[in-house]
Amino acid sequence: MSMMNETADPPPAPQQLLFVTGLSGAGKSTALAVLEDLGWETIDNFPVRLLKRLVAMPDEARGPLAIGFDSRTRGFVPADIIALVKDLAARDDVTLTFVFLDCSGTELERRFNETRRRHPLAAGRPVMEGIAAERELLEPLRRWAEIMVDTTAMTSNDLQSHIRELFAPASSESAMTLTLSSFGFARGMPPLADLVFDMRFIDNPHWVPALRELTGQDAPVGEHIERDPAFAEAFARIRDLLLMLLPRYQVQGKPYVHIAFGCTGGRHRSVYTAERMAQGLRAAGFSPTVRHRNLGSRAAYEIERDRR
Structure with a gap:
């Protein structure tokens, strides 16, 4: 037994x-x-x-x-x-x-x-x-x-x-809550962002009829943005700046960091940049959350009609 x-x-x-x-x-x-x-x-x-x-x-x-x-x-x-x-x-x-x-x-x-x-x-x-x-x-x-x-x-x-x-x-470095967001300047800047980057210098996919109904989460829009000669250098410089600043925020004990990327309507350039930056920061060991404030705002189309 x-x-x-x-x-x-x-x-x-x-x-x-x-x-x-x-x-x-x-x-x-x-x-x-x-x-x-x-x-x-x-x-x-x-x-x-x-x-x-x-x-x-x-x-x-x-x-x-x-x-x-x-x-x-x-x-x-x-x-x-x-x-x-x-x-x-x-x-x-x-x-x-x-x-x-x-x-x-x-x-x-x-x-x-x-x-x-x-x-x-x-x-x-x-x-x-x-x-x-x-x-x-x-x-x-x-x-x-x-x-x-x-x-x-x-x-x-x-x-x-x-x-x-x-x-x-020992795991306190991961305690900092990091948020990346996109937004449209046409609807106002986010009031509580720690860092704001204006991506309106990039060629606007809204003015390409085949891309207008798409967003920065769609591959054709990303390919269009990547073809802009200014994007690669600007993106690299912003990423390097964040990789320098974020560890210092951690040392200072800052519990929340909100980094916002803006374009006119908040559907194309800012969305793509936020998504790409999140990938780069994850590769560096951070765990950002990504939020898109105006991605579902159909009225942004009308606002973009008269802006570049």
């Missing part, structure tokens, strides 16, 4: 937990916003006494969790937080990382004066005294932190890029 082998379910992956703290004004809110964009669940100023209960709560998704706290957090006592960190670090079901955001007192004073915000520990005193008091309060946590980020010389964009470098998943 044969016995069926029963395979036990593998244990769940450890809960990925990130503590983010630091001096007020050093960039905690910015760091948490970037982490949220990267797919982390983020909670700011969660009561310290409830942290252990929060981590113990069952969570089927068990996604990465980032918790921010500072001197304004209810129940904020550095010694209690360190004790909690020690307890969590000893558990097999939790992977804990501790980040501390630091900044020079002079720069923090400038930031508070510039934004006209009150420092949480100033209590009617000069800003610098509040900064000094908070620095002394947080020093035990600063010593415990595994990752120290000094934001003194960083802009907000610099900090965002650094947080992405530290915590973005």
Whole structure:
């Protein structure tokens, strides 16, 4: 009599937990916003006494969790937080990382004066005294932190890029949503496009009777456009520009990029160029979505009648 082998379910992956703290004004809110964009669940100023209960709560998704706290957090006592960190670090079901955001007192004073915000520990005193008091309060946590980020010389964009470098998943390069679209200038420009290329310098297939009823998705229209001496060089230059810009958009953490190609009616030249460019970008490793705003607009024929 044969016995069926029963395979036990593998244990769940450890809960990925990130503590983010630091001096007020050093960039905690910015760091948490970037982490949220990267797919982390983020909670700011969660009561310290409830942290252990929060981590113990069952969570089927068990996604990465980032918790921010500072001197304004209810129940904020550095010694209690360190004790909690020690307890969590000893558990097999939790992977804990501790980040501390630091900044020079002079720069923090400038930031508070510039934004006209009150420092949480100033209590009617000069800003610098509040900064000094908070620095002394947080020093035990600063010593415990595994990752120290000094934001003194960083802009907000610099900090965002650094947080992405530290915590973005390996596949984050594909997180940017890239859209290529075609449109007709006769019906107005797309309001939210990041880059717009005007393809009206190309010979217009609309004025060829055999091509008028076709679109840029039909081979005869593409062949007509390719025969224009200006097309090949212009297309290559636009493609090279995009291949230079798109990786830089990724590094800056831009989540959405919309590139629009326009012609008069939005049915021939812009459509063909968007489709061809999508092929070129896919060959370079990108995954664009292609949309044609005016492809189904019959009224564009009438508009093109008097335009070239």
